[in-house]
Amino acid sequence: MKILVAVKMVTDPNVKVRALTDGTGPDLASVKMAMNPFDEIAVEEAVRLKEAGLATEIVAVSIGPAKASDTLRTALAMGADRGILIRADQAVEPLAVAKLLRAVADEEAPDLVLTGKQAIDDDSNQTGQMLAALLGWGQATFASRVKLGDGTLEVTREVDGGLQTIGLSLPAVVTADLRLNEPRYASLPNIMKAKKKPIAEKSPADYGVSLEPRLRVIRVEEPPTRQAGIKVGSAAELVQRLHNEAGVL
């Protein structure tokens, strides 16, 4: 059984991102980048399936600039077998990502596609769903537990009302939620070993997919600065201010 894992390079979750002063987007110059944390969970799940003897090969794919090879190398160090980097220097919208991943899936014929439920940069939460639709495969999004059977899959999903368990037949698309697992660190020996694993470099044109944007960003601005809090003298004053100034009582 073969697993395709899609990983995206995003700004490091610990970094505070600022908007460019001209409002055209976030300021990403010299900002530290890392693998999208939800994709890291997807890679971990794939590696665990392989370690359990349920999967035989893990192919990691990433769409992004040359530097995204770091993200792929991390996936290889965690346990993926080989990588595919589709070079794209501009922002790629979820539909284009899904189309590219469909093309990769057509070529690689995986039994399972794993990816994060969303990327923490644009928080679109669309790629997995669009990909499943394009492929005509079943989908299980927001997975917190994945159980692989014989040609079938049982997935517990985190939904608004609690947990929902669904059954799917393979091939399928699964997107990982936060509680699916705790990803391992890429160990130093495995980082060195990953150096020898192959990464194939492709372009969107190789798959006949256009990256022409369909969405237009009008303006990116920072949320308003929070006002400093105040100390009130008494409970009565607190109630009065909540009533008169905050208007919440």
Next chain:
Amino acid sequence: MIHADDGSLSEEQRLMRDSCRSYIDDVVTPFIRANWQREWDMTPGERLSPEILQGAEQIGVRTLGVPEEFGGIDLDRESEVRTFALISEEIARGDSGLSDKLVQNWKVSILLREFAPKHLQAKWFPRLLEDPQFLLAHCLTEPRGASDRWLPYNVPEASMNTRAVLDGDHWVINGRKQFISNGYDASLYVVYANTNPKVGMLQGTSSFLVPRDTPGFTVTKCNETMGCRFMNNGELVFEDCRIPADHLLVKDQAMGSAGQYFRAGKIIQAAKNLGVGVACFERTADYVQNYVQGGRILIKHQAVAIRLADMATRIEAVRALVERASKAVDENHPDADILCNMAKVYASEEIMKVATHALELHGGNGAMLEFGIEKLFRDAAIFLHMDATVDVSNMKIIKNMFPKTAGKYAGPEE
């Protein structure tokens, strides 16, 4: 700024650095902050929880230097010392003692890889890999002195007091070693001893492999230090300690052959020191941007800004020298000896100033044990003396630069 420039690193180095940083930020720093009292536990074995070393195992930092043929990994040799520097800095950013514990393993593994017979490598490397608590130690310093006594001049009077004599198919070692990193809890030791009292130390010192359970070998105490307390420094005694002849690593020329170890050691020393400086800066930068005094956050007070800028500048200057020196060692440049001593001594003095600023900018909090800044200050102070004092390091620099005058022996004291 403050951290290594990503552009100067290879992809693997970046990934290794990132992996170490995650381990430090997720596991080590929270442990050290929450368990600050454990540093003062007088049962050395109880100080650092075993989980910390097991965590180190998850990222595979305990066994760097073990060759691939024995289950380890080969780093790129042409940038090996730079990689060691990067990783030891990241770990020291979390805890300098932990970093010291681990780097001893790398440094001694390099010696074993270069000088131990294959059958002994095949015996010990797998044991090192298997047991997360397995540590190595390197034993040079003696009660009568270390580099301050014997490195300035290569004459018989300055030789080691620990002697090894061949008796049949065994070497018999007698003597004492002190201030040995990991000495208290290591499982395997590389021990230096005099094997020819008639010549200078550079021609008459041999190195031996000594397993902990060898009869005649005793660990007598754990030295209680002011800093770096999560590494257990030990004192060792050898009384007619018999070592099989094949446990001899380098005969007579051990000091010269170990150059590789000493140079890498100086760089790692400077790099660990840098990690302590970075921790000082990060903690302080955070504090002065949040703590309000006189109606405004500290960083808006000009006197505070001046100190913070001074910290950052010193860290960058140390980093620049460490990078130049580690490159020189990796490339075996003729000035490598001078540069690695410069990096070691400069880092120790500059980071001490950085730590002093950190202490001062934290006000009263800086002096409180539970705040963790005084620990960085103590850890920084240790570096002035570890792996040669500032003065001896300076003397070595000048001896190397002016071998015909400064390096010339003036004769024994009357």
